[in-house]
Amino acid sequence: MKNIFIRPIALLLLLILPYGLSAEGGEDNAQHGEKKEGLNVGELIAHHTSDSHDYVIEIPFFHYTLHLPVILWTDKGLSVFSSGKFQGDNEGKVVVTDKKGNKFVKIHEVIYYADKVKDNPHPNVFDYDSRPLDFSFTRNALAILFVFILLLLIIHFTKKAYENRYKLPKGIAGFIEPIILFIRDEVAIPNIGPKKYEKYMPYLLSVFFFILLSNLIGLIPFAPFGHNITGNIVVTFVLALFTFILTTVGGTKHYWKHIFNPPVPHAIKPIMIPVEILGMFIKPFALMVRLFANMFAGHTILISLVALIFIFGTVLFAPVSGAFYVFMGFIKILVAFLQAYVFTILSALFIGLAVEDHEEHEEHEHQPA
């Protein structure tokens, strides 16, 4: 009896911890004998939060698996075929042969050359010798496209409100415009400065709305929503990479001087210069991890709460799970806005640090005195 209560709570606590655990979660939980409960929660979470070559549409009374195209760059060139050929296999058991004679297997949503992983049931994703480059149009790629198209539609209808110059924004523009103005007046101008902010506004707005919309779409638990986009570290990596590129390209002389010749006593310079150079990379790295960890943890908690019902094995637990789910859902809505805001304001801050003119900066500091 005691075990029944402690085990799920311990499991829940473990699942809230960063993703490394759940990546291996399937095996861990299997070893602990979760399988006899009829549900492998770790695997469930991993399945729901990671990218996939198939898009399983699950809504009540409707179950359909959309097989997305697999696009591979192999040793013999481009290879394109439907992911349906793997027949939903993720254990490396189904071998697919393409027109050029390449043989592939899929293990945990990663496609390897069949002959190279024959002896190795747990191949490394980063072992590029054992697998082709994978540019498949995966579930998350579809989700990203979906988010962008939705965003483009929203912005298109927002723009329509401005065709009459002097009319106040109505409808969707009444919701979007305050956000745009907030990003301009509270994020871009204070951090980048009134002279250069305009150049970076499109980037900041695109990033903010993409993250916000992705976060919110991730909260709706049925198709065509419910994708874990911003909870995927590769997506946040690309976003952080753009910020990094903007800071590096836009960096002024003063910014580079501050990194390679920081204004500190000479004795400390050998320490400070590596720290400053590291800082260049740590800033976007922090952006990447913060957004990813927040969103991934949120998804994990939500799925875990639902999974608790099955772990307890009684429908009587459903109201408790449901109450917690709703509570967490509200927090996640807050987090969706918050994380979009945090990513945007930190991007603006890093860009601002890189592009601001020092003389101008000093002037601003002296003005109030």
Place this chain on the structure above:
Amino acid sequence: MSLTSPETLVFWMTLFFLIFAYLLTKMGWKPILNAVKEREKSIEQAVLEAEKVREEMAKLKADNEKLLKQAREERENILKEARELKNKILAEAKTEAEKMRNEELAKTKKLIAAEREAAVKDIQNQVAEISLEIAEKVIGEQFSDKAKQIAYIKKNLSELKLN
């Protein structure tokens, strides 16, 4: 999340982000930001203009008041001047009248004096004549009665006194 091949999403995310950031900028952010900026500018301009108009109105009002005050002052001045003129005319008329009266008086006095003189002369002449007559009569009666003569003279003299 189990990590799948990272290049997949790096490729698609970069591709979609670049394409859609461009489209959003062209179709959305730029026009919206420009429209908002233009609206803000027009509002600012309208506010400034309203302020200017208000200032002008205040100035106009002040001008009007000044004009009104001036008009009032002028009216007062005119009235004062009129009053002064009236007084002056009155005073002049008075002095003129007095002068005329005085002249008339002096003329009359002169006339009276002249008449009197003439009268006195006349009386003198008459006295002389009468005296002559009396003397004639006295001489004529001298011989008849001395007492009568004296009474007669007395009588004539008393008559003379009346003149």
